[in-house]
Amino acid sequence: MASAIRPIGAVLVVCSLLLVAGCTGSIGFLEDDPQESDVDVDAGALETNVEATESYHVEVERTLRAAMVNETTTIDGAIDVTSRRAHLTMTTETHVGTDPRTTETEQYVLEDTRYTNDDGEWVRTENGNWTETHRLESATGSFENATFEPIRTETVDGVETTMYELNVSEERETELAGIDGSGHVTTSLEEFAYYVLIDTETDTLYGTDMRMQVSQGGEPAIVTVETTFTDHDEVDVTVPDEIPAEATAGETDDEESAD
Template identity: 50%
Template structure:
């Protein structure tokens, strides 16, 4: 799957690497937050999320260290009503021998996914999970029971949002980091920050920014996952590729 903020993805990378470093910021124009910034109404954000039928998503995941540098960029459209998504992924990896780049396309229909290399070729069908593709609802769920600290304003896709630092609940933090009682992580989280970008006038979530520093076996790593949601209920469609028969859709 293309999803990059799930526990399994984080754990798989961190268990294999001992690395360090950090960079990255969400796109947009920024300014200082008003001292009387509105509070976050999680209930209204959840209600709006329940009515959300379509959105565009852009995600950048970075892993930085002297030994390994990796950037994964994911973008595309998601239709929550029909449970379809069209996504593309670009990966740049450097382990000391130069940058290696790969590109992949994906079409998701429910719990069925079709994947092919970015340079074309045949689509390969496999089983997946719609919940691993539809990331907006999961991001909203992270806000439940949290407290919020306004940081500054940020303009995303022409909309002024407020950037908040989120103090998530302990259980939700464990799920994000893969460090709960049911996990077997062999790394230690040294630092963890989670931010969201919300239009408080319409109670709409526009982005998330997760940053974590870990240590493992004497080494360290910094992982960032930045996500932008735009085009809420836009007038676009998510259609299957021409070479995929509609009767094959899950």
């Protein structure tokens, strides 16, 4: 069965499968630097720029750290917003004890249809969600009623940005963490931090950085998700003609989740 490139919130699905006892550590809250600029963020202008963005490059690195499990997943993607197309590759390295495992996935997305390379065969999955693919747009969903606290400056793709801690409601923290109460074992959010990287001169979003400690059945794990947006309006996605023509039908998302 073809595996899907998972959205940010689905990191906790991995936690629920791999969480074990004895995890220690810190999610690494960043300290304010009073010498850095405290230019006000224009959330409305940020959202307007995102809505006008025709394409971009996205990179995601998410990590899971528990007592006997370390997992790192990287996603590299070209997103063509105008055509609602994307080309994504994902690599996951999982270390359980002394048995490391690496998996790689390639995927094309055409609107809400996914084409995933499953051992050389392209598998089509309907009922996808373009919002999960269009991470730049979904990131702005946290701006409403949030406050921005400046942390430091950071250069992204040659552009000087300001990192802000985004202070959101507890309800929104839970949504971002992907905790919905549907698991057999209660999962709780113990610590949470969410940062955004913004070029305040052009009102452009260049990245997000989510860090959290979760507890399932009383056992903790550390999860981080760092996302970078670059090459705004400079990306093109071409889907090979043979992929839609040769792809076999896969299970729908509902069928996958029932497995």
